[in-house]
Each structure stands twice: as structure tokens, then as C-alpha cells.
Amino acid sequence: MSLFIYNTMTRKKEEFVPLKENQIGMYVCGVTVYDYCHVGHARAAIVFDTFYRYFQYRGYEVLFVRNFTDIDDKIINRANEQGVDWQEINRKYIDAFYEDMGRLNIAAPTEEPKATDHIPEMLEMIQSLVDQDKAYESEGDVFYSIKSFKEYGCLSGKNNDDLQSGARVEVNETKRNPLDFALWKKSKPGEPFWDSPWGPGRPGWHIECSAMSKKYLGDTFDIHGGGKDLVFPHHENEIAQSCGCTGKQPVRYWVHNGFVNIDKEKMSKSLGNFFTIREVYKKYHPEVLRLFLISSHYRSPIDFSEKNLEDATKVLSRFYEGLAGVQEKIGSLDSATIPDFSKKVKDHPLTQKFEAAMNDDLNTAVAMALMNEELRKLNTAVQIKNSDNLGKLAVAVTAWKDAGKILGIFCLTPEEFEKELFEIKNSNLGLDVEKIEKLIADRKSARQSKNWAEADRCRDDLTEMGVLIEDTPTGTEWKLK
RNA sequence: GGCGCCGUCGCCAAGUGGUAAGGCAGAGGUCUGCAAAAUCUCUAUCGGCGGUUCGAGUCCGCCCGGCGCCUCCA
Structure with missing residues (x-):
């Protein structure tokens, strides 16, 4: 089954055929490391991490490059504000990046180049453009000359005249053309x-991605990704630079993710309506954030709200509870004893439908619907008394878990998840576990003496505290609402 | 002003031109001492108006509403 990906360049879903048969080169714009990442950064990271996982699942070797922009006005400004060295700013926020993204189960790319480690490559590229008269030096700055690249605007669908008439770029007398x-x-x-060669300076923003993608992936590679806001001017400029330098189209499929919105507006630094990832972690489990962000299609805007995060928490809790139930039912059944186990997983209807959804431009929203439908089947199977079909159940739950792992969930055991979820919820409630357990014990003895009124009183107290209880065949379990 | 996107059940969200996935919330049943959990059943004609078509949420036009890019931005 072919995989189709929407290409920003052609504005169509296209069948994805990599340049080399079994290998994919993918470059994704990372972050400028001058502050903590917000949920918008999380979305971009998750989207391309999901592509990465799915490509690998399909058997491709993926060369995945994601950069750090570690020199830039904002970094310098931040360093000046705080009175520290600019490299210290980098170190701090790169560490924070790994911490925040790590908890989201973002896999490590093949390469994570930093701009400042690639100054020679950038200089070489700039020199080549200057030599070809596509760039010019002006008072120590070097500019790319837009008029040397007649396709300028091809990615964003803009033409030079429109751009010039609406240009909001700063007037700079040393430029030949405002663009x-x-x-x-x-x-x-x-x-x-x-x-x-033009004196002391530092690279412009766009050249780093051209130079580093060329170095690690070659003149032409398969996928270049990033947020929609990078289409213009960043990616447009990259095309101009790379194409100007090598004469080749650098990228075969341009992939851009939609924004995270708050009240329908783009989450951004300048609007000040952003939540950092670490802020979100105080109230919501990282996997919940991940599940929320894949619950709509990657190109659509997604509205960040408490309600949506709470819904996602419920869904993921149900998933893990379902998983725990199935695992308990299966017990120690060893899948190695099941003939053709992996083939059966591969042929399972869920696997097939999941692949079909993902093949359709990574439709994770449909994938989530499939996960929910399968959970219902699993829960039903768990309740069936006879255990003749444990093998079938093992196949189904494996298909389900495998699909979940591609989506970046199920990276914990149900017990771990439950524990972490409790800690997050309780850090905001500060409940006394001993008191809870005391009430549950009181209720248990009341129930044993069939003192239902007293038992219900205990439960009401617990409910008021936000504690939900479930009587199961093996005893009373509880969790936070 | 230029370019582009979106408007589907109370909320979130899919949807290759053939008569609307899934989740949350809600109603009812099973289970339970009662609950909870699980499970079953039920709940939309797709912003408006025209058009193309045997047939449109899905294509075209206009209108209304919302958003994005055109400056740094995932």
C-alpha cells in the first residue's frame, strides 16, 4: 500500500517515493534555543517524530536531521539581558529542550547539527552564490539577490510584485532589493x-538549513518539514539558496504542520498566549499532551484548551486501563508459542486499517478512532469467560499496542502510567493517601456487615475529595477523578 | 491590498461524488447491595444561497463568519 503525503509545493497529496529505494532523507527545522519550548514546538516535534516512527515501521532507513539554531539576534539579546555568555543561553535551553521533548517520547534524530558548528559549510555556500553573482556584499553584509532566482515564491505561492507591494520588511539602504x-x-x-571573506560577522538565519541539509543529506533529499509559519520566508529562502548554489531542487516533498491555537488564535511568543511544555506537564501527563496533539490531523489547526486536555486524559486512562485488563487476562501466555505470531499481528484488521489511515497523509485522527474501536473489542473479549481465545487476544492486543507505539503512546506500563498520573493530579490536590486508604478500609468493613449507609457515607467522603472507587473481584481500587 | 486555509452533533474531531468514523458530555438497558468501570442501544444532513451531476459535506460561483502568511516565529 502506498503512502501519500501532502506536498506544500504542489498543494496536493502525492504518492511518496523516496529518492533511494529503502532510504529516506528528512530534514526538519528545529528550534532557536533562547527560551523554553511551548506547545507549538511540541506539536512540530511530535508530527515529525510520528513520520519518523512510521517510516521506520514501514521498513525504511531514515536519515533524520533536526537542527538547533544557536546563533541569532534573540539569543544575543537574551544573553545581554541576563548578563551571561550567549553560549550559556544555548546550553541551558538545549538541555531544557531534551528534557521537555524526552518526556514526550520524541525519538533522537540521526543528526542534530548546530548552526555554529557549520560556519565553514555556510561560508562555502555563500561564496558560491557570490561567485555566481547571485549574492552580493554590501558594507560587510552579504545579501541574496532575489532577482537571480526567477522561481522565488514557488513554495508559498507568492510572486515578487505582490511581495514588494506588501513588503513590511525593514528598509535597508544597503540592499539592492527590499526582498x-x-x-x-x-x-x-x-x-x-x-x-x-567579507569581514567578521555571523550567518543569516536561512543559510544554516541549506548548508546543513546539504552536508548531511545531499543536494536533493526527500522531505523537509517544519511549521506552516516557516513556509515564507524561511523555506522559500532555503530553496533560493540551495537551488542557486547547486542548480538542483533541494527538496522533493515539503511538509508543514498546522499551528496550535488558543481561542482560535495562533499560539506565539509575540501574542504572549503561549504555554510552555513544562507548564503543561504540571497538570497533564506528557503522553496526554502527545495524544491530544495527534487527535487532529497534523495540517489542521488545533485548539489548545483545558477541556481538550482533560478529554485526552480520559482517553489515555481508558487505553491504559484496557491494556492492564488484557494483560491480566492473558497472564503469562508466551506469544512465542503462538504459530506465525508476527504475521498474525501484521494481518490483523486493526493493523491493516491503521496502516491505511497513516498512509493517507498520516491521518492520526482516524488512527485514534481505530484505537478506540479496538479497545472496545478488547474490553469485550476480556469479559468473556472461556479462555480458548487467549492467543487471538494476544495477537489483537499486540496489534493495538504496536499501533499505539507508532503514535508515541504506550511507552509506559499501565502501572507506571497510573502512578505518574496520580502524582500529577495529586500534586495539585495534595491528598493524604493514608486517609483515603483508611476510608476505603472503613467502607470495606461496613460492607462486610452490610451496613450500606455507612459504606455509602465513606464513599461520599471519598467522592468529595475527588477519589473514585471501583469494587472489583480482587478488591476495591481507587483513583483520582 | 496580495496569497492561502477553515466553518460537520452541546464540545473536540474524521470524512477518496453515492445517502455522515471516533472521543467527551447526555438518555436508557446489562452488571453491581447501591455505585464505579466495562458493555449494549439512542442522539447531526454537514455556515447561507445558487449551480454542475442520476447523486455533493465532498466539485464550481457568490455571500456570511473565523483564521493564517506577506516581519522573528513550530
């Missing part, structure tokens, strides 16, 4: 700099 963009910026006194 020309910086490849190299002369450093101001006190700023970090690198030597170059």
Missing part, C-alpha cells in the same frame, strides 16, 4: 563573530 535577504551579517561591536 533580498541576509546570508551573512556584519557583527556589531561586542557581538559574537566569525571571520569571513
Whole structure:
């Protein structure tokens, strides 16, 4: 079954055929490390992590490159504000990035290049553009000359005239054309700099991605990803640079994820309506955030709200509870004793439908619907008394778990999840576990003496505290609402 | 002003032109001392108006409403 991916360049879903038969080159724009990541960054990371996982599941070797922009005005400003070295800002926020993304189960890319480790590659590219008259030096800055690239605007669907008439770019007298963009910026006194043929300076933003993608993935590679907001000018400029330098189209499939919105508006620094990932973790489990972010299609906007996060918490809790139930039912059954186990998993209807959904431009929303439907079947199977079909159940739950893992959930055991969820919820409630257990014990003895009024009183007290109880054949269990 | 996207049940959210997935919430049944959990059943004609078509949420036009990019931004 073929995989179809929406290509921003052609504005169509296209059958995905990599350049090399079994290998995929994928470059995704990472973050500028001057602050904590917010939920918008989380979405981008999750979307391309899911592509990465799914490609690997399909048997491809994936060369996945995700960069860190570690030199930039904002980094310098932040360093000045805090009176520290700019590299210290980098270190701090790269560490934070790994911590935040790690908890979201974002897999490590093949390469994570930093811009400042690739100054020579960038200089080489800039030199090539200058040599070809596609870039020019002006008072220590080097600009890319838009008029040298007649396809400029092909990705974003803009034409130069429209851009110029609506140009909001800062007027810069040293540019020949207001739309020309910086490849190299002369450093101001006190700023970090690198030597170059045009004097001390630092790279413009766009050139790092052109240089690093070329270095790690070649002149032309399969996928370039990032948030929709990077289409123009960042990716447009990358095309101009790479194409200008090598004469080849650098990217075969451009993939862009939609925004995370708050009250229908884009979450962004400038609007100040953002939540950092670590803030969200105080109230919601990381896997819940992940599940929330894959519950709609990656190209659609998604509205970040407490209600939606709470819904996602309920769904994931049900998943893990279902998983626990199935595992208990299956017991110690060893799947190795089941003939053709992996083939059976592969042929399972869920696996087939899941692949069909993912093949349709990574439709994780449909995949989630399938996960819910399968859970219902699993729960039903668990309740059936005879255990003749434990093998079938093992196949089904494996198919279910495997699909979940591609979506980035089920990275914990049900017990671990339950424990972590409790800790998060309880960190906001501060309940006394001993008191809860005392009430449950009191209720138990009341029930044993059939003192239902007293038993219900205990339960009411617990309910008021936010504790839900479930009487099961093996005893009373409880959790937080 | 230019380019583009979106408007599907109370809420969230899928949907290749053939008569609307899934989740949350809600109603009823099974189970339970009663609950909870689980499970079963039920709940939409797709912003509006025209058009194309045997047939449109799904294509075209117009209108209304919302959003994004055109400056750094995932």
C-alpha cells in the first residue's frame, strides 16, 4: 500500500517515493534555543517524530536531521539581558529542550547539527552564490539577490510584485532589493563573530538549513518539514539558496504542520498566549499532551484548551486501563508459542486499517478512532469467560499496542502510567493517601456487615475529595477523578 | 491590498461524488447491595444561497463568519 503525503509545493497529496529505494532523507527545522519550548514546538516535534516512527515501521532507513539554531539576534539579546555568555543561553535551553521533548517520547534524530558548528559549510555556500553573482556584499553584509532566482515564491505561492507591494520588511539602504535577504551579517561591536571573506560577522538565519541539509543529506533529499509559519520566508529562502548554489531542487516533498491555537488564535511568543511544555506537564501527563496533539490531523489547526486536555486524559486512562485488563487476562501466555505470531499481528484488521489511515497523509485522527474501536473489542473479549481465545487476544492486543507505539503512546506500563498520573493530579490536590486508604478500609468493613449507609457515607467522603472507587473481584481500587 | 486555509452533533474531531468514523458530555438497558468501570442501544444532513451531476459535506460561483502568511516565529 502506498503512502501519500501532502506536498506544500504542489498543494496536493502525492504518492511518496523516496529518492533511494529503502532510504529516506528528512530534514526538519528545529528550534532557536533562547527560551523554553511551548506547545507549538511540541506539536512540530511530535508530527515529525510520528513520520519518523512510521517510516521506520514501514521498513525504511531514515536519515533524520533536526537542527538547533544557536546563533541569532534573540539569543544575543537574551544573553545581554541576563548578563551571561550567549553560549550559556544555548546550553541551558538545549538541555531544557531534551528534557521537555524526552518526556514526550520524541525519538533522537540521526543528526542534530548546530548552526555554529557549520560556519565553514555556510561560508562555502555563500561564496558560491557570490561567485555566481547571485549574492552580493554590501558594507560587510552579504545579501541574496532575489532577482537571480526567477522561481522565488514557488513554495508559498507568492510572486515578487505582490511581495514588494506588501513588503513590511525593514528598509535597508544597503540592499539592492527590499526582498533580498541576509546570508551573512556584519557583527556589531561586542557581538559574537566569525571571520569571513567579507569581514567578521555571523550567518543569516536561512543559510544554516541549506548548508546543513546539504552536508548531511545531499543536494536533493526527500522531505523537509517544519511549521506552516516557516513556509515564507524561511523555506522559500532555503530553496533560493540551495537551488542557486547547486542548480538542483533541494527538496522533493515539503511538509508543514498546522499551528496550535488558543481561542482560535495562533499560539506565539509575540501574542504572549503561549504555554510552555513544562507548564503543561504540571497538570497533564506528557503522553496526554502527545495524544491530544495527534487527535487532529497534523495540517489542521488545533485548539489548545483545558477541556481538550482533560478529554485526552480520559482517553489515555481508558487505553491504559484496557491494556492492564488484557494483560491480566492473558497472564503469562508466551506469544512465542503462538504459530506465525508476527504475521498474525501484521494481518490483523486493526493493523491493516491503521496502516491505511497513516498512509493517507498520516491521518492520526482516524488512527485514534481505530484505537478506540479496538479497545472496545478488547474490553469485550476480556469479559468473556472461556479462555480458548487467549492467543487471538494476544495477537489483537499486540496489534493495538504496536499501533499505539507508532503514535508515541504506550511507552509506559499501565502501572507506571497510573502512578505518574496520580502524582500529577495529586500534586495539585495534595491528598493524604493514608486517609483515603483508611476510608476505603472503613467502607470495606461496613460492607462486610452490610451496613450500606455507612459504606455509602465513606464513599461520599471519598467522592468529595475527588477519589473514585471501583469494587472489583480482587478488591476495591481507587483513583483520582 | 496580495496569497492561502477553515466553518460537520452541546464540545473536540474524521470524512477518496453515492445517502455522515471516533472521543467527551447526555438518555436508557446489562452488571453491581447501591455505585464505579466495562458493555449494549439512542442522539447531526454537514455556515447561507445558487449551480454542475442520476447523486455533493465532498466539485464550481457568490455571500456570511473565523483564521493564517506577506516581519522573528513550530
